[in-house]
Each structure stands twice: as C-alpha cells, then as structure tokens.
Amino acid sequence: MPDLRPGLQHLYLRDEDLRLGIELLFYAYRDFTAEPDRMLEEIGFGRAHHRAIYFVGRYPGINVGELLAILRITKQSLSRVLGELVRKGYILQRQGTSDRRQRRLELTEQGAALERKLSENQRRRIAAAYRAAGPAAVEGFRRVMLGLIDERDRRKVAAEPAKAPPLATPRRA
Amino acid sequence: MPDLRPGLQHLYLRDEDLRLGIELLFYAYRDFTAEPDRMLEEIGFGRAHHRAIYFVGRYPGINVGELLAILRITKQSLSRVLGELVRKGYILQRQGTSDRRQRRLELTEQGAALERKLSENQRRRIAAAYRAAGPAAVEGFRRVMLGLIDERDRRKVAAEPAKAPPLATPRRA
DNA sequence: CCGAATATGTCAGTGTTGTTGACATATATG
DNA sequence: CATATATGTCAACAACACTGACATATTCGG
Numbered sequence A, B: 001m002p003d004l005r006p007g008l009q010h011l012y013l014r015d016e017d018l019r020l021g022i023e024l025l026f027y028a029y030r031d032f033t034a035e036p037d038r039m040l041e042e043i044g045f046g047r048a049h050h051r052a053i054y055f056v057g058r059y060p061g062i063n064v065g066e067l068l069a070i071l072r073i074t075k076q077s078l079s080r081v082l083g084e085l086v087r088k089g090y091i092l093q094r095q096g097t098s099d100r101r102q103r104r105l106e107l108t109e110q111g112a113a114l115e116r117k118l119s120e121n122q123r124r125r126i127a128a129a130y131r132a133a134g135p136a137a138v139e140g141f142r143r144v145m146l147g148l149i150d151e152r153d154r155r156k157v158a159a160e161p162a163k164a165p166p167l168a169t170p171r172r173a
Numbered sequence C: 001c002c003g004a005a006t007a008t009g010t011c012a013g014t015g016t017t018g019t020t021g022a023c024a025t026a027t028a029t030g
Numbered sequence D: 001c002a003t004a005t006a007t008g009t010c011a012a013c014a015a016c017a018c019t020g021a022c023a024t025a026t027t028c029g030g
Helices: A015-042 A047-058 A064-071 A075-087 A109-133 A135-148 A151-158 B015-042 B047-058 B064-071 B075-087 B109-133 B135-148 B151-158
Strands: A091-095 A103-107 B091-095 B103-107
Touching: A015 A047, A015 A109, A015 B015, A015 B047, A015 B109, A015 B135, A015 B151, A047 A064, A047 A075, A047 A091, A047 A103, A047 A109, A047 B015, A064 A075, A064 A103, A075 A091, A103 A109, A109 A135, A109 B015, A109 B135, A135 A151, A135 B015, A135 B109, A135 B135, A151 B015, B015 B047, B015 B109, B047 B064, B047 B075, B047 B091, B047 B103, B047 B109, B064 B075, B064 B103, B075 B091, B103 B109, B109 B135, B135 B151
Parallel strands: none
Antiparallel strands: A091 A103, B091 B103
C-alpha cells in the first residue's frame, strides 16, 4: 500500500527503490559488523560487549538507565554484559554524586583501548565510503538515515558531542 | 589511525563525522527491525525467518547455496529456519531441473502474504525517510551505503531486479 | 518523617540464532 | 568409476535476547 500522502513531497517511489533501501540496510549492517565481531570473538566477547563499550566511551559517565534506553534491551541482558566488562577491567562504575542510586559508567584505559581497536575498523570503512561517495552524498546519507530513526531519538543522534549535554536525566512524572 | 591516502579525494573527515556514521547505522538498524520483530514474535518466528522469506521472495527459485552466500550463516543455521518455513507452508522447495541436487526455493501464497506484511512496515519507513530527505539525498544515501558493503557484493545489490539474472539459471522468466 | 517511586542488581528459566564437527545422500563431472 | 558438489541432519554449545520475581539503596512528595 503506497503511502502517497498528497500533501507531502511527491517523490515517485517505485517498489524497487524501497526494496533497494531494505537491502542496503541489510548488507551494509552485515558487513559493517562482521570484522569487529571477529575481533571480539578472539577475546571471548560478542557484539553486545562492543555496543556497551562504544556507548560508554561515547557518553562517559552515562548511567545504566540511559544506556538501556539507547540499546533498547532489558536490564537483565545488559547486566550480564556489563558485569563481565566490569569484572574484566574494561568499564568502571562509580556511584552518582547528585543521585547516589545511579551508577555512572566509564571506560578504563583498557576499555578505551579496546573501543578504539574495534571502532577503528568501522571508522575506516565509513571513511572509505564517504570518500568514494563525496561530500554531497554524505549529507544525503545523513538525512536519510536520520529519517529512518525513531523520531524521539533523532535530535540526540544528530547532536554534536560537544553540544550534547551527556544525556542529563530530565525526571518527569 | 586516520586513513589519509593522499592520492584519493580529500574529504576532511573529523572523528565526529565517522562516529556519527557508526551511530546512524546502529540506530537506523535498531529501529528498522523493531516493528517486524514484534510482528514475527506473534507468530513464533524471528528475524532469521524474515530474512529467509525476504530473500526467497526477492529471488524466486534461489537455491540454498545462494541464500547462504547472502545471509552469511552456516547451512545448519539456515536449515533450522528453512525447515520450519517449509513445514508451516511458507516456502516451497522444488528440485532443480538443470542440477537436480539443488533445491530451488519459492514462497507459497501464504509466504508471499507474510513477506508483504513484514516488508510493508519497512517500506513505509524508507518511503517516509526518502520523502523527507528528497531525491538528491536518496542518491547520496545509496552511494554511501553501497560503499559500506563488501566490494564483492556491491554489483549484485545495486543491480535492478529486472536486469539481475536471478543469481543462477533463470528458469523462471 | 514515612511511604511510594526510582535506579539498579540478581536469580532462574526460556527461546532464537548463531557456531563447530561429524556424517549421510543424491547428483554431477572428469 | 572416483571424486567433488549440493544439501540435509544430528548433537552439542554459546551469545544474547526475553519474562517474572524479588532485593536493596536512595530519592522524593505529601
């Protein structure tokens, strides 16, 4: 059922255009994760460890609830992975200062090193794709990808890290 | 280690640009798969079933080896999922004509209906993102995404379905 | 201050999806 | 005919998700 809301832009979208979008996401994600997965396997970790390490590195001092909101998994799932990372010395937990129920997470030096190693591969792949496609394509890529993300997360993802206040918890009713 | 091959395009890539690329892929894939996953759960299937149904619908008559090459999983993993789909009447297997060792796969009417239902959600999401971003952005999106895919699969993904000879012997015109 | 809500953690059980390794059958091919 | 290929199957295992129940510490509102 083609969603042809006539008030909006009319961009003629063939079924093949949409199908290609689906497949691009499948193949790109498949290949984007393959190499880090292989590295992780060598040290007995999996993709879930990578995600946790990545986002703790991205938002130092993030608390557990915020990390759960990003990953969209249950606390029991995260707990297993996070516990392992803490026990093996990749992540530190410190009690929050303003709210002492919170555990603020950060990478140890070892954790930061692993994060760099894993992400380096992905950065290289992205850099190569960006260079091959050119700056205008990169801008288009961003616009489309943002449009694929749930509306409630778009702002957060698009925000520059400097501008992004580390996810401060606006506690509401 | 910034991959600054000086002979290529120089597109100034900040660390944030690459980081954003990583995150766009994570968030977009997370949200792109969430709704189909919920639907699949209701009928006792998972994402792996979706993938199999999708690609069998995409390449009617595809054989097992070709499907394995796309999914990049082991035959034992595929076998479990495929067997279930066959037993429950979503996929048909027919012996190949030119090579009778092969099992050519296709969707039953029930399988095609499920495929449409699952993909409709993803098509809608892609269509919305494409419309919001505009045609130029869509072209950029494609270029970057293709660049992220392993070189050996780029041609196949980019090929129009009409132009794409269904991977092997086009038994079905 | 007290009770409710919140942030986090843990135990136990379950399901999907991936893996490896070994082995079986049918068919194709040189 | 011997070997390679396409597929299937059995068994064991691991990663990572889930639900449900319960525990503890802390914050917050009335």
